[in-house]
Amino acid sequence: MIDRSQVEDVISNITDPYLEQNYVEAGAVNSIEIDDQSITVKLTLPYAAEFFGGGVQQLLQSGLSSEFDEHRVEVVVDWKVEAQKTANNLPGLKGVKNIIAVASGKGGVGKSTTSANLALALKHEGARVGLLDADIYGPSQGLMLGVADGVRPEVQDEKFFLPIEAHGLQVMSMAFLVTENTPMVWRGPMVSGALQQLLTQTLWDDLDYLVIDLPPGTGDIQLTLSQKVPVTAAVIVTTPQDLALLDAKKGIEMFRKVNVPVLGVIENMSTHICTKCGHEEPIFGEGGGDRIAKEFGTSLIGELPLSLSIREKADAGSPHVADDPESPIAMMYIDIARRAMARLAQQNQAQEEMPIIQMSDD
Numbered sequence: 239m240i241d242r243s244q245v246e247d248v249i250s251n252i253t254d255p256y257l258e259q260n261y262v263e264a265g266a267v268n269s270i271e272i273d274d275q276s277i278t279v280k281l282t283l284p285y286a287a288e289f290f291g292g293g294v295q296q297l298l299q300s301g302l303s304s305e306f307d308e309h310r311v312e313v314v315v316d317w318k319v320e321a322q323k324t325a326n327n328l329p330g331l332k333g334v335k336n337i338i339a340v341a342s343g344k345g346g347v348g349k350s351t352t353s354a355n356l357a358l359a360l361k362h363e364g365a366r367v368g369l370l371d372a373d374i375y376g377p378s379q380g381l382m383l384g385v386a387d388g389v390r391p392e393v394q395d396e397k398f399f400l401p402i403e404a405h406g407l408q409v410m411s412m413a414f415l416v417t418e419n420t421p422m423v424w425r426g427p428m429v430s431g432a433l434q435q436l437l438t439q440t441l442w443d444d445l446d447y448l449v450i451d452l453p454p455g456t457g458d459i460q461l462t463l464s465q466k467v468p469v470t471a472a473v474i475v476t477t478p479q480d481l482a483l484l485d486a487k488k489g490i491e492m493f494r495k496v497n498v499p500v501l502g503v504i505e506n507m508s509t510h511i512c513t514k515c516g517h518e519e520p521i522f523g524e525g526g527g528d529r530i531a532k533e534f535g536t537s538l539i540g541e542l543p544l545s546l547s548i549r550e551k552a553d554a555g556s557p558h559v560a561d562d563p564e565s566p567i568a569m570m571y572i573d574i575a576r577r578a579m580a581r582l583a584q585q586n587q588a589q590e591e592m593p594i595i596q597m598s599d600d
């Protein structure tokens with residue numbers, strides 16, 4: 239009779255590319271049932287994996303079937319996103335399991351485009367996702383997600399906003415509340431107050447992830463927001479130029495200072511792909527994102543090319559992942575989303591593994 243440890247041995251030879259752990263050490267094995275004729279393994283991945291889960295199932299199925307060829311092997315893979323601890327143990331937000339803040343050291347690096355595509359990529363894998371445009375100085379998510387001009391969120395009980403649905407995301411933006419005729423002059427404290435109101439007075443409906451597109455920069459506003467908003471973790475968007483990298487470093491340092499875990503760095507406009515011949519060239523230099531990530535003890539979770547279609551699709555209100563989810567560029571965003579989800583899922587694990595420092599009086 240086969241015993242459980244033999245089955246676990248086979249499973250522990252298979253490493254999840256996003257968790258970078260095998261499925262036994264990742265704690266993903268739910269149950270193993272063995273009898274004379276059959277082996278049934280149930281796995282629960284800690285990140286949304288509507289598509290990727292199928293590949294994992296096949297890998298395990300073939301691995302186990304070839305090892306135990308006298309048995310009928312059945313592998314079932316599902317997924318569940320758990321709420322992770324919030325940074326600084328702030329009370330979480332109703333209806334939201336995890337908040338991912340997307341930040342950049344400076345403006346114009348593609349933070350908003352990346353946030354939109356990242357949110358859509360999380361949704362593509364089956365997660366329930368919200369997107370909060372906190373880029374109060376230049377809110378662009380409404381346009382990018384094709385929300386028609388003049389659309390306003392419904393108000394419930396004279397107190398709560400219902401987020402606007404766009405491409406399957408629950409979206410909220412200050413741009414939905416003001417008109418071109420009522421421009422706002424924001425001062426620091428007003429920004430964080432308004433943003434907190436947007437966050438807490440929106441009725442988010444059972445979200446696995448809320449992506450927050452933060453205002454660019456690493457000044458007081460961003461610092462206050464990172465301390466007051468119950469974020470789970472942050473990602474930093476940068477471009478490969480030296481100056482942008484320098485600012486990205488400041489971003490990482492800022493989150494460190496306020497104890498917000500950084501899931502990693504996304505390098506945008508990494509290379510240029512020629513629309514005529516398809517040749518790919520690193521016009522802004524190579525490997526910068528990777529270097530700063532390593533220098534600051536985090537990692538590069540993805541690179542995106544400078545691509546005309548990324549800009550065109552975003553400008554047209556239908557970002558790449560929504561418009562062409564099977565394309566190589568959409569796959570890059572989806573890959574980044576999976577890596578971010580996997581890192582996030584490992585937050586509590588990492589915290590649990592941290593040594594507890596005992597203080598004594600003597």
Ligand SMILES: Nc1ncnc2c1ncn2[C@@H]1O[C@H](COP(=O)(O)OP(=O)(O)OP(=O)(O)O)[C@@H](O)[C@H]1O
Nearest residue numbers: 345346347348349350351454507543544545548549
């Ligand atoms: N990978 C890319 N390839 C081509 N164009 C891109 C890419 N990423 C973003 N863009 C374009 O670059 C411009 C700036 O992008 P975006 O608004 O997302 O930047 P941002 O960092 O959010 O800017 P800000 O901080 O000023 O709000 C947009 O026109 C967008 O379509």
